[in-house]
Amino acid sequence: MATETLKRDAGGTASLRRVLLDNGALSALIVLVVAMSLLSGDFLTTQNLLNVGVQAAVTAILAFGVTFVIVSAGIDLSVGSVAALSATVLAWTATSQGLPVWLAVVLAVATGIACGFVNGLLVSYGKLPPFIATLAMLSVARGLSLVISQGSPIAFPDSVSHLGDTIGGRLPVPVIVMVAMGLVTALVLGRTFIGRSMYAIGGNEEAARLSGLRVKRQKLVIYALSGLFAAVAGIVLASRLVSAQPQAAQGYELDAIAAVVIGGASLAGGVGKASGTLIGALILAVLRNGLNLLSVSAFWQQVVIGVVIALAVLLDTLRRRAGATPGASSGASGGIRGKGPQAVKYAVAAVVVAAVVGAVSFFNSGSSGTSTKIGMSLSTLNNPFFVQMKEGAQAEADKAGIDLTVTDAQNDASQQSNQLQNFTGEGVKSIIVNPVDSDAAGPAVRGANKQDIPVVAADRGVNKAETATLVASDNVAGGRLAAKTLAEKLGGKGKVVVLQGTPGTSASRERGQGFAEGIKAYPGIDVVAEQPADFDRTKGLDVMTNLLQSNKGVTGVFAENDEMALGAVKALGDKAGRSVPVVGFDGTPDGLKAVEAGTLYASVAQQPKELGKIAVRNAVRASQGKKVQEMVKVPVKVVMSRNVKDFS
Secondary structure, three states: OHHHHHHHHHHHHHHHHHHHHOOHHHHHHHHHHHHHHHHOOOOOOHHHHHHHHHHHHHHHHHHHHHHHHHHOOOOOOOHHHHHHHHHHHHHHHHHOOOOOHHHHHHHHHHHHHHHHHHHHHHHHOOOOOHHHHHHHHHHHHHHHHHHHHOOOOEEOOHHHHHHHOEEOOOEEHHHHHHHHHHHHHHHHHHHOHHHHHHHHHHHOHHHHHHOOOOHHHHHHHHHHHHHHHHHHHHHHHHHHHOEEOOOOOOOHHHHHHHHHHHOOOOOOOOOOOHHHHHHHHHHHHHHHHHHHHOOOOHHHHHHHHHHHHHHHHHHHHHHHHHHOOOOOOOOHHHHHHHHHHHHHHHHHHHHHHHHHHHHHHHHHOOOOOOOOEEEEEEOOOOOHHHHHHHHHHHHHHHHHOOEEEEEEOOOOHHHHHHHHHHHHHHOOOEEEEOOOOOOOOHHHHHHHHHOOOOEEEEOOOOOOOOOOEEEEOOHHHHHHHHHHHHHHHOOOOEEEEEEEOOOOOHHHHHHHHHHHHHHOOOOOEEEEEEEEOOOOHHHHHHHHHHHHHHOOOOOEEEEOOHHHHHHHHHHHHHHEOOOEOEEEEEOOHHHHHHHHHOOOOEEEEOOHHHHHHHHHHHHHHHHOOOOOOOEEEOOOEEEOOOOHHHHO
16 A cells, blocks of 8 residues: 555656656746745735736737747747737727727727738748748838827727726736637647648648648638737737837737747747747746846846746757657666756756846845835836936935835836836835836826825826826927027028937927927928937937938928937038037937037936936835925926036
8 A cells, every 4th residue: 555655656746747847938937936936025926926917918818829820830020010000900990980899899800810811921922931021011010000090199998998907806807818818729729620730831831731731821821810819919908008009019029939939839830839838928927027026127137038038948948859869768778768868957957946046146136125115117228318317216215225126118118017016016115107108107007006105207297097296307398498499590490300209109299299389489490301210319310311311401400309319410410510400308418418519509408317316205205105296397408508518
């Protein structure tokens, strides 16, 4: 009896070990969960685990659709843009066009399927490589999303926004949708003719064709399925943000592909399953959630995520190679042959454990451990203005002995929503948010409101949620100042070019609105061109160069930030500061140097460091229950050569 029990126990242990070793992604996920649980007491809580599920949902749904394509040896780079387009179609048809919501949903799903179908046509009948065909669709779908929305977010219908809510106040609907789509994926792959066709095409397309399989038609269905899943993901994402963002889901196609590959699929085709894809998506979500909770620098997070993804895939690759060697079997010789491969697997697993725990511990070692902890989510750190805001906030936090965690939303409203959820689950004393979009930040801020965590809005307000205060410069007033400054320099006459920021961002809208209002007072000035350059210096250079070719006699330029203004200065060459004045916005260090040198005529300075300092002061006061002003205005000033030294 004892012998039988021991055999059963040994058999159970061996089975568990086999499951873990035969699925490198599952092993990596378990390692990550254990590591994060040991390093952060806030990780392994019910609320935070639900947050992880919500944050994985959109990537997982996209990845399920991409799984079909990768199993069939294809690739789909368009799913992020198709998701944004589908959500935009739903919001636009239901609000601007007044269609019934159910019909708008049908049109949104049809849009996703149509985009996938076009991808399939280009690949199957157009003979385009999948990479090129879907890359083209990435651009087309994103462009159509911007055209339909005119670059601005569109409010989502309330009846559909419930997809971003919870059932019973606990179970998130996005998680339910994710699980449902995962089951559909597993069913399609394992139980249907089209699923078997995917594996056959991915394994050997020519052999599949010769065996009578209509490969071209099957590819149409495969890519259409990917488009369908992208549409569902877009609707879920927009529901979470209560608005359709034309710039939403940028880069999500890479996360989706990474999730599929981490989950054990092969880019060569023929291998992949739904459960592996789900595990891959959860690994990415756990990494981002855990690193936020551990206050790892926003810049280092990218490094850690990349390294861990590489290690997870390496573990799975070594497992597959070891699997080709004769494994353990009954008898002594089989056991000896199995020791080598198993040793390799255990060694790589140990490397993953050491890398995760060691790296995260190292990056987390700088935490002050103070009782007052404040979270700050910035829209982007790929812009000198927000880098200065961070520096000012950090300086004030260090001075006050505050533990400040700063995260970078990378101009992604969904990622920022995740970061705010993480701060709320972590139980910070106060939150500072610089919204990517004022509407999209609302649901996450309302979540903080429910936990009685005061929220300070910085530079941009938050709609439909309670904030303790708004610390901001007046972008509209700044735009008017820029118009007045440029118009007076031109003597009230001339041809002006406007370089706009990232379409859909509130800063671009408000600065552009202020400039348009201000320039109306000067009828002799003609705005001959307005083009977006995404707040980027290189794009500012390229766009300005193109506009100079098509618009002769330009006498002035307004750029909605200094980075684009400096790009315009480069494009103008010797004309900058002489015959063509350029006015920027933000008062960044490089912008001030250009003003001092005379190549940039003026910049509307916002004093971002001061803004960051004031935001932290108010966050501390709010966390202590002290009264703060409803709005704190940081004055904007026009900086020209005569007063630039006061700002430098």
